[in-house]
Amino acid sequence: MKYFKMLYISFLWGVLFAVVCFQSEWLEMRVNIGLIGFVMMVVSFCTLMVIDKKKGNMNKLLNFKFVLWNLVLTIGGMVLLLGSERISVLPAAIIREGLHSTRVSFTTINILILSFLILGAGAIVCSENIQKKSAKNSRILFK
Amino acid sequence: MKILRIALIVALSLLVFAGCTSNSTDVVTDESSLMTVDKEKKEVSMQTEVNGKYFTEPTRHGVVYKDGSNGEKSVLRGLVSEKEFHQALLDIGAQAGNNVTLEDMAKGIKVEGDKLDVTVTWEGLGKEIPFADIITSSDPRPMDVRFGGNLERAEQKNTGCILCLDSCAVGITSNSSYVTGESNTVKFFGNKDVLPEDGTKVTVIFRLAQ
Numbered sequence: 001m002k003y004f005k006m007l008y009i010s011f012l013w014g015v016l017f018a019v020v021c022f023q024s025e026w027l028e029m030r031v032n033i034g035l036i037g038f039v040m041m042v043v044s045f046c047t048l049m050v051i052d053k054k055k056g057n058m059n060k061l062l063n064f065k066f067v068l069w070n071l072v073l074t075i076g077g078m079v080l081l082l083g084s085e086r087i088s089v090l091p092a093a094i095i096r097e098g099l100h101s102t103r104v105s106f107t108t109i110n111i112l113i114l115s116f117l118i119l120g121a122g123a124i125v126c127s128e129n130i131q132k133k134s135a136k137n138s139r140i141l142f143k
Numbered sequence: 144m145k146i147l148r149i150a151l152i153v154a155l156s157l158l159v160f161a162g163c164t165s166n167s168t169d170v171v172t173d174e175s176s177l178m179t180v181d182k183e184k185k186e187v188s189m190q191t192e193v194n195g196k197y198f199t200e201p202t203r204h205g206v207v208y209k210d211g212s213n214g215e216k217s218v219l220r221g222l223v224s225e226k227e228f229h230q231a232l233l234d235i236g237a238q239a240g241n242n243v244t245l246e247d248m249a250k251g252i253k254v255e256g257d258k259l260d261v262t263v264t265w266e267g268l269g270k271e272i273p274f275a276d277i278i279t280s281s282d283p284r285p286m287d288v289r290f291g292g293n294l295e296r297a298e299q300k301n302t303g304c305i306l307c308l309d310s311c312a313v314g315i316t317s318n319s320s321y322v323t324g325e326s327n328t329v330k331f332f333g334n335k336d337v338l339p340e341d342g343t344k345v346t347v348i349f350r351l352a353q
Contacts, residue, residue, distance in 0.1 A: 022200075025201060028200075028216075029202070029203070029213070029216055032215070085199060086199045086200070089195060089196060089198070089199055090196070090199070090200070093195070093196035093200075097196075097215045102192070102194075102209070102215065102220065102342075103342065105341065105342060106195060106341060
């Protein structure tokens with residue numbers, strides 16, 4: 001599950017970074033901002049992997065509280081930057097450009113993003129509950 | 144349980160990357176059917192698609208060929224190459240201005256060349272409306288589209304630019320109402336109150352003005 005958590009967090013950081021880059025019109029007119037987002041996502045994922053390899057406590061560090069705060073702060077940051085109208089178009093447009101999938105509608109991409117964020121958060125909660133239960137059971141067994 | 148967890152991760156990852164592949168319904172279309180040239184009426188019509196991103200974001204690109212480096216940076220995504228479009232304008236007898244160079248892009252120069260009346264239409268609209276109606280600007284002015292030419296630079300840069308909203312050294316046609324570099328201060332958007340929704344096919348008609 002720790003790799004999924006890393007993917008979940010890296011995805012949010014990638015999208016936020018791309019949205020920040022998009023605010024520069026000069027950059028937006030010259031570069032595929034979607035690709036910048038994907039590069040940021042990969043860099044974030046690799047960085048988290050390296051930290052995990054060195055410290056080995058990533059699963060503990062990336063607990064549900066961290067994931068939830070990360071979700072709230074990145075989405076909050078995007079809402080502050082873009083406002084309510086642009087947020088329903090821009091992240092989807094950036095992802096669409098990065099994927100070169102111009103025929104996929106913004107609605108479809110938004111549904112995919114929301115599904116990933118909601119189901120992903122649900123999966124992280126379930127996984128933590130299962131881990132807590134199994135830890136509790138093993139404590140009872142060893143008593 | 145471990146297998147279940149792995150399956151869940153794979154399923155969620157697939158959900159996210161479901162859009163990564165190009166759409167399987169994409170059809171390879173013959174470019175000749177996407178552009179018509181009427182030498183008698185002195186008009187060129189081309190197929191484009193609405194890019195809904197520019198309903199809320201500013202751009203200086205009106206129409207850009209989808210495979211150009213600026214293909215996703217315009218209000219309308221052109222389905223015909225800018226080089227073929229340049230030839231089509233020559234075929235209807237339009238004279239290119241070729242008066243703007245890349246060095247002029249910061250000098251405030253107006254693009255020259257034959258004047259073109261540009262209109263748009265789409266299925267269900269039932270009429271042609273001026274191209275100017277589908278663009279909003281922070282400094283509105285009547286649109287004056289000129290055949291700038293610029294084929295050499297279009298081939299060098301491969302940006303795909305077909306219609307720029309201010310005077311340009313690369314676009315095949317540009318709006319001479321705004322001098323070069325003016326888009327740094329003036330903001331252009333697609334008019335969401337007039338244009339159909341993102342992805343809708345729109346026909347753009349360029350007529351040589353009398």
